[in-house]
Amino acid sequence: xxxxxxxxxxxxxxxxxxxxxxxxxxxxxxxESSSEPKYAPRRTQAERSETTRKQLLDAATKLIRQxxxxxxxxxxxxxxxxVSRGALMHHFPSKHALVVAVLTYVNEVTFAxxxxxxxxxxxxxxxxxxxxxxxxxxxxxxxxxIELAIAMSDESTRRLRRETHQFTRQTRFSIEAAWxxxxxxxxxxxxxxxxxxxxxxxxxxGFSVRMLIENDPEQFTRLMNVWRGIVRQHxxxxxxxxxxxxxxxx
Numbered sequence: 001x002x003x004x005x006x007x008x009x010x011x012x013x014x015x016x017x018x019x020x021x022x023x024x025x026x027x028x029x030x031x032e033s034s035s036e037p038k039y040a041p042r043r044t045q046a047e048r049s050e051t052t053r054k055q056l057l058d059a060a061t062k063l064i065r066q067x068x069x070x071x072x073x074x075x076x077x078x079x080x081x082x083v084s085r086g087a088l089m090h091h092f093p094s095k096h097a098l099v100v101a102v103l104t105y106v107n108e109v110t111f112a113x114x115x116x117x118x119x120x121x122x123x124x125x126x127x128x129x130x131x132x133x134x135x136x137x138x139x140x141x142x143x144x145x146i147e148l149a150i151a152m153s154d155e156s157t158r159r160l161r162r163e164t165h166q167f168t169r170q171t172r173f174s175i176e177a178a179w180x181x182x183x184x185x186x187x188x189x190x191x192x193x194x195x196x197x198x199x200x201x202x203x204x205x206g207f208s209v210r211m212l213i214e215n216d217p218e219q220f221t222r223l224m225n226v227w228r229g230i231v232r233q234h235x236x237x238x239x240x241x242x243x244x245x246x247x248x249x250x
Contacts, residue, residue: 053091055081057105060098065142069149069157074098096160099150103164106143107171114138118178122185128200128231131179132224135201139208140220176201192238196231203227 043051059081064072074095078088092098114134121130138144147168151161176197183193207220 049091052081052083052087055083056088056091056098057102060102061106061142061146064099064102064146064149069099072099099160100163103147103150103168106146107168110138110143111171111175114175115178118175118182121179121182126228127179127182127186128196128228130182131197131200132204132228134179135204136220136224139205140211144208188235188239192235196235200227200231 056077060072060077063077063080072095074088074092075085077098078085081088088098092101117130117134121127124130150157150164180190180193180197183197184190188196203224207223
């Protein structure tokens with residue numbers, strides 16, 4: 001017997017090996033493997049543009065707060081935002097357009113935040129405390145000082161003040177109306193609620209100006225607690241019966 005193998009059979013085995021689909025199957029299994037890295041979908045041009053715009057608005061807001069309206073330089077805004085001067089000019093072709101956009105942005109954020117708080121405060125046992133907190137965040141924060149800086153700028157900004165005065169005024173009135181509705185919904189007569197709201201906002205606004213010469217948060221907290229006590233006593237004496245008891249508990 002010969003130990004040699006039939007060359008035809010050998011050739012068939014070799015050809016079978018060469019034609020084996022195993023490598024291709026292996027490649028497919030890798031592609032279908034759950035370990036394949038996942039990539040986030042690419043942002044659209046509109047999304048990238050909106051991100052750049054918000055970066056510029058945030059940078060301008062920060063710089064106006066730090067340096068005032070007169071110290072605002074568009075080239076510095078682009079630098080702080082981390083974008084090119086060309087990108088800034090694409091979104092805001094002038095300093096005037098940039099500042100109008102900043103104030104619009106500031107008012108939109110303030111309105112959304114404050115009206116949401118006013119709605120949530122309808123279930124609060126102490127809506128006056130909620131009003132003080134909301135007013136504190138605005139009047140002692142950056143946004144109010146930005147509006148104040150522009151309002152107190154020189155005559156060269158008359159056109160800017162004229163363009164922005166109406167919508168900033170309307171934003172504050174709309175926020176006050178939302179808080180007034182919250183107080184009325186708690187059972188306080190509308191005129192009394194209006195008086196309490198106006199006095200509370202005036203007190204917080206007055207402290208915001210005082211902060212320019214004396215930054216004393218502890219004093220602010222203490223005096224606002226005194227004011228809340230005064231309001232509770234006033235409401236208890238002004239609202240008879242059931243509402244008087246409610247005023248004492250709050």
